[in-house]
Amino acid sequence: MVQSKRTQFLILLVLLSLLLNACATAAPTLAPTNEPATAPTQVPTALPSPTVEAQPDVVSLWTQLIADLPAEKGFGTVSAAKLNEELADKPPFLLDVREAAEIEKDGYIEDAVHIPVRDVLKNLDKLPAQDQPIVIYCASGHRGALVQAALKLLGYSNVRNLGGGLGAWKKANLPVVTGSMPPAPAAGTAPEIKDQALYTLLDGFLSNLPEGFYAIKADKLNTDLIEGKKLVLVDVRTAKEYENDGRIAGAINLPFNEFMSHLGELPKDVPLVIYCASGHRGAILMMGLRLLGYDALNLAGGLNAWKAAQLPVEGWVDWNATWKDFLSNLPKDFYTISAADLNAALADKPPFLLDVRETAELEKEGYIKGAVHIPVREVLKNLDKLPAQNQPIVIYCASGHRGALVMAALRLLGYSEVRNLGGGLGAWKKANLPVETGSLPEPPVPGTAPEIKNQTLFKGLDDFLSNLPDNFYTIKAADLQVALGEASKPFLLDVRTAEELKTDGYIEGSVHIPVNELFTRLNELPQDKATPIVVLCKSGHRGALALMALRMIGYSNVSNLAGGLNAWVAAQFPVVK
Known part of the structure; x- marks a missing residue:
């Protein structure tokens, strides 16, 4: 019985073991796979970068521009008298860059082509070839200088600006056309623009000129200075001009031809006011400064306008007013x-x-x-x-x-x-x-x-006397007689009274302006201050005064008849009675 139970237990144990083995999870047999090998990682090909045009180097451009405008050529200007001569002989292309309203009000120089300053670079097809002579003018010379700078930088090699603009032309009593507008300019072929980035830069500057064209008038600048507005005054005339012709108090002198090498001396966080003699040089530098990020304005009309407004000038005498x-x-x-x-x-x-x-x-x-x-x-x-x-x-x-x-x-x-x-x-x-x-x-x-x-008055007078030449600016009667017979005879100015002319006669061809009226009738003298002028009076005294006065206001070729009309008559030369 006991044996039987033991046998049953063993059988039961074997069955249980078999059952557990049957219930165990069979490890799956892994069948061979046919998966492809992993593809190598592909490095993406870099896309071509967009072409970035090199930005114009303004410092280098302006350095070269300044070098192309030397002092001996008037810094790229032409005088009204010289332009008038050229228009009668071999006329340059004449470009008026003022606004239409200005032309309607003030007239224009005959044969000028009108393209407002903001539109010039969009109308290069209206200009002559890049090697042909062009003269630009505006009202005072400021805008003309901006356009001149732009055209020269674009390859126009024979561009000048009318010094003093239409104001100087009128002051020289030269003619203007009124009551009409210049004819529309004829379209031609624009030149190939080799440096598109430079063209874009320059056109962007001119096209976006604000009202006032980045110029400041003398009276506004004077008000700003009186009110203590923070600004830096920069005089860009030559050292000689700065010393001899006076300056606005507080101005620093950075001459035009050296200017770009002194940029480190100028702040970018303080407004700059640039000035020269007439506005031409100042405008060119103001343009370069603004393109470099400076807050710069140009004094309209330059120091000449400041003086004309009778504003204070340090180290200068108003010799016109004095004489x-x-x-x-x-x-x-x-x-x-x-x-x-x-x-x-x-x-x-x-x-x-x-x-x-x-x-x-x-x-x-x-x-x-x-x-x-x-x-x-x-x-x-x-x-x-x-x-x-x-x-x-x-x-x-x-x-x-x-x-x-x-x-x-x-x-x-x-x-x-x-x-x-x-x-x-x-x-x-x-x-x-x-x-x-x-x-x-x-x-x-x-x-x-x-x-x-x-001391400035003293220095001017002492300089005049100390530098008198050997002949003391006199001319003898015999030499004058010869000079009057030449084709390029001098302008003969008689400064005696009307009564003296009636009593004593006068030299044929002379212009009569009594000495005490001389400075109210300067417009009757030659506009070119280098024209030879001979002054005469009765004995030489008044002639000497007139000579000294004229030379000290810029007439560079004035002589006085030694001994006056008395010496002329003593030499038995003819007079008209």
Whole structure:
């Protein structure tokens, strides 16, 4: 029984084991697969990058542009007188870049083509070939300079800007057409633009010029300065102009031809105001500065406009106003004294007597007793040798010419009792009055020079006297007679009174403007200040004053007839009566 139970237990255990094996999960047999091998990773081919045009190098472009506009060629300008000559001979293409309303109001130069400044580069097909002469003009020269710069950078090799614009043309009394508009420009073939990025840059600048064209007027700038607006004034004229012609107080001088090498001295976070003499150079540099990211404006009309507005100029004298005031207020005797009156004064209350001739002349011709000798070129360097400014002084030379120059200089410096011996030592001798010979005057005794309040005025007068040439800017009667017979004869200016002309006659062909009216009638003189001019009066005194005044306002070729009409008649040359 027990055995039977043990047998059953064993059978049951075997069955249970078999059952468990049957229920166990059979490991699947992996069949061979036919999957393809993994493909290698493909590196994507880089797409071609879009072509990026090189941006124009403004600094290099403007450096070259400036080099192409040298001072000896007027920085790329042409004067109104010169343009007028060219229009009569071989006319350049004349481009007016003002607005239509300006042309309707102020007229235009005959034969000009009108394309407003903002539209010029979109109309290159209306311009001549790039090597043909082009003259641009606007109202004052500012916009013309911008267009000139753009065209030159695009390859136009013979482009100039009318200095001072239409304003200068009119000031020269040259004709304009009014009551109509210029004919529409004819279309032709535009040149190939080799540098599209540069064209786009320049056209973008001109096309987007704001009202005012990035120019600031003199009165607005003056107001900004008075109100203390933060800005940097940059004078781009030459160092010589800066020194000799004055400047706006506070301006720094970075000359045009050196400008691009000084960019590091200019801030980008402060507005800049650029100025030159007329606006031309300033406009060109303002354009370059704005393309470089500077906040820059150009003074419209330059320092000339600032002066015309009678705004303060440091280190400068308004010689036009100074001489106009002096000549207009000359008394009837023109600050002269006759030989007879001087002789009487020397016997009673002697004035300080100043001989301004050269030493060799004193040795040869003698001198008036009691005279102090200081040659004309050295007088203003020896003011300590003269008496006080309110004491009487009489100056003399050989004929009255040099004496007049010194008399004028001393009076302008505040010497109130200075006169010139009419006719000089020649008149003294002609009156049979005595001279000292065989010796020289005693050296002058130094004292105390007066305080010179206006050093710029003093410097201008001293520069004039110190640099007088050997002939002191005189011309002899015989030489004038020859010159008047030549094709290029001088302009002859007679500054005597109308009564004198009627009484004493005049040289044929002379233009009559009394000396006290000269500065109100300057428009009657040649517009080209380099034109030869000979001034004459009766004895040389007034002629010398006119000569000095004209030369000090820029007339560069003025002479005075030595001895005046008296010397002309003494030489037996003809006069008209």
